[in-house]
Amino acid sequence: MNMNWSVVFDNLDLFAQGLLMTLQLSGIAALIALIGGLLVALLRLSHIAILRWIAAAFINVLRSVPPFALIIYVYYGISLAIGVNFTPFFAGVLALALQYTAWMAEVYRAGIQAVPPGQIEAAHSLGFNSVRTFISITLPQALRIVIPPLGNNIVGLIKDSSLVSYIGVMELIRSAQLLTSQTFRPFEIYTATVILYLVVTLVISQVFSYLERRHATGRDALGGRRHTSRRRRARLDRLTELAVTER
Amino acid sequence: MIRLRSIVKSYGDHEVLHGVDLTVHRGEHVVIFGPSGSGKSTLLRSINLLEQPDSGSVEVLGAEYGPGIPGATLPRGNRLQLRQKVGMVFQQFNLFPHLTALDNVSIALRRVKHISRDEAEVRAARALRRVGLIDKLGSYPSQLSGGQQQRVAIARALVMEPDVMLFDEPTSALDPEMVGEVLGVMRAVAEDGMTMVVVTHEMGFAREMGDQNVFMDAGQIVEKGDRSLFTTTTEPRTRKFLEAVL
Numbered sequence: 001m002n003m004n005w006s007v008v009f010d011n012l013d014l015f016a017q018g019l020l021m022t023l024q025l026s027g028i029a030a031l032i033a034l035i036g037g038l039l040v041a042l043l044r045l046s047h048i049a050i051l052r053w054i055a056a057a058f059i060n061v062l063r064s065v066p067p068f069a070l071i072i073y074v075y076y077g078i079s080l081a082i083g084v085n086f087t088p089f090f091a092g093v094l095a096l097a098l099q100y101t102a103w104m105a106e107v108y109r110a111g112i113q114a115v116p117p118g119q120i121e122a123a124h125s126l127g128f129n130s131v132r133t134f135i136s137i138t139l140p141q142a143l144r145i146v147i148p149p150l151g152n153n154i155v156g157l158i159k160d161s162s163l164v165s166y167i168g169v170m171e172l173i174r175s176a177q178l179l180t181s182q183t184f185r186p187f188e189i190y191t192a193t194v195i196l197y198l199v200v201t202l203v204i205s206q207v208f209s210y211l212e213r214r215h216a217t218g219r220d221a222l223g224g225r226r227h228t229s230r231r232r233r234a235r236l237d238r239l240t241e242l243a244v245t246e247r
Numbered sequence: 248m249i250r251l252r253s254i255v256k257s258y259g260d261h262e263v264l265h266g267v268d269l270t271v272h273r274g275e276h277v278v279i280f281g282p283s284g285s286g287k288s289t290l291l292r293s294i295n296l297l298e299q300p301d302s303g304s305v306e307v308l309g310a311e312y313g314p315g316i317p318g319a320t321l322p323r324g325n326r327l328q329l330r331q332k333v334g335m336v337f338q339q340f341n342l343f344p345h346l347t348a349l350d351n352v353s354i355a356l357r358r359v360k361h362i363s364r365d366e367a368e369v370r371a372a373r374a375l376r377r378v379g380l381i382d383k384l385g386s387y388p389s390q391l392s393g394g395q396q397q398r399v400a401i402a403r404a405l406v407m408e409p410d411v412m413l414f415d416e417p418t419s420a421l422d423p424e425m426v427g428e429v430l431g432v433m434r435a436v437a438e439d440g441m442t443m444v445v446v447t448h449e450m451g452f453a454r455e456m457g458d459q460n461v462f463m464d465a466g467q468i469v470e471k472g473d474r475s476l477f478t479t480t481t482e483p484r485t486r487k488f489l490e491a492v493l
């Protein structure tokens with residue numbers, strides 16, 4: 001089989017545009033899902049039964065719809081029902097954000113519930129109110145737990161964003177399709193496309209394992225014991241001296 | 248200073264406290280002992296309302312908490328304020344694993360008492376010196392031994408300058424060689440005049456520090472008394488328990 005990689009190198013701008021669109025699409029959706037997921041998880045754990053119930057329904061319904069079906073449903077179904085024309089980009093972001101909000105809500109919920117109740121009791125015994133306890137004690141510990149699964153979800157979201165090509169967003173896959181129909185070099189073009197997905201996925205995984213190491217402490221730090229800056233060290237030394245010398 | 252009256256607490260249909268009364272005076276060191284499951288922790292935790300009693304009155308420093316008793320005249324208190332006056336040390340330490348020793352001890356000063364970071368850290372360092380851990384300011388709990396962790400936990404409670412300190416089996420989760428260092432710190436705190444309520448099986452500590460010694464069994468206080476209780480008790484359940492732990 002004769003290959004001609006110039007079709008890739010001559011069209012780097014097209015790949016770059018496609019990649020940029022993929023990153024925008026999944027970046028915005030991921031941002032919404034990271035925040036929305038936490039909010040839905042809080043509703044899911046609320047003391048108010050009706051809020052808990054609504055959150056559970058949201059999570060269960062959205063997790064059971066295939067992503068492709070959801071994208072089509074949002075683009076053709078919902079926009080028609082409410083009489084507003086969604087742009088393909090908007091529909092794509094909305095569908096991905098909704099679905100990954102549901103996935104991430106379950107991740108956050110598990111993380112929050114994994115924080116031992118003794119932590120919350122200790123905070124309460126010091127006079128922390130519930131909101132303060134959540135922000136200062138529960139959330140930081142839960143975040144440490146959820147960093148790896150959130151990373152996996154974001155990788156999943158980026159891969160699912162390829163489905164948005166179907167409704168006409170010029171992301172990586174759609175760009176590759178277009179280029180293939182003009183050049184008839186599917187092998188070279190899709191090889192390049194797959195490599196680009198691979199690179200993005202690897203970068204995301206690396207970022208998340210860095211975050212995981214940074215937020216681990218002590219024995220569970222996997223060799224990445226939390227770094228004590230020189231300024232922090234000096235501050236601790238000053239405090240030590242102060243406490244030792246007085247009285 | 249603390250007066251518990253007719254405290255009743257159930258989990259589901261299992262009543263674990265059957266109307267308990269306990270009075271603690273300022274500066275007094277109260278030791279509560281008794282078999283596992285007798286309700287010691289539940290009683291201790293109703294003093295700072297970590298457990299909300301089903302009925303009965305919790306009076307601390309002139310204010311009333313909990314369900315109350317009909318005809319009570321004291322002003323009602325707010326539980327967040329109550330907890331600033333009552334320090335607690337747990338069996339499992341419950342240090343915050345994501346924070347250094349210094350941050351564990353200073354966080355409540357900053358987040359609850361809204362004291363500046365600089366001032367809070369100075370006070371926290373002093374509290375850690377008091378428990379002999381001035382060289383561990385930057386250590387995370389996972390880098391400390393059990394005895395050191397429990398001493399950080401004591402400093403974390405002390406730094407809030409509580410009127411009373413509650414200890415729930417503070418040495419039960421420790422390896423034997425670390426029990427002494429924690430009891431030493433508790434003894435020093437007691438000798439500084441702190442009011443203390445201590446659930447413990449360390450009868451040596453009770454004999455030495457216990458002004459009021461309380462024996463609990465099956466959700467009730469069986470008897471209480473001063474240090475002579477240990478030698479003079481005629482109550483068979485107390486005798487049996489003391490023989491078993493000694």
Ligand SMILES: Nc1ncnc2c1ncn2[C@@H]1O[C@H](COP(=O)(O)OP(=O)(O)O)[C@@H](O)[C@H]1O
Pocket residue numbers: 258263281282283284285286287288289290
């Ligand atoms: N959160 C809880 N839910 C249900 N039962 C509990 C709970 N906490 C304590 N109990 C029960 O209450 C009784 C008294 O417990 P506790 O106060 O911890 O006893 P002690 O501290 O004397 O060992 C035990 O039978 C225990 O099983």
Ligand SMILES: [Mg+2]
Pocket residue numbers: 287288289415416
């Ligand atoms: Mg107990």
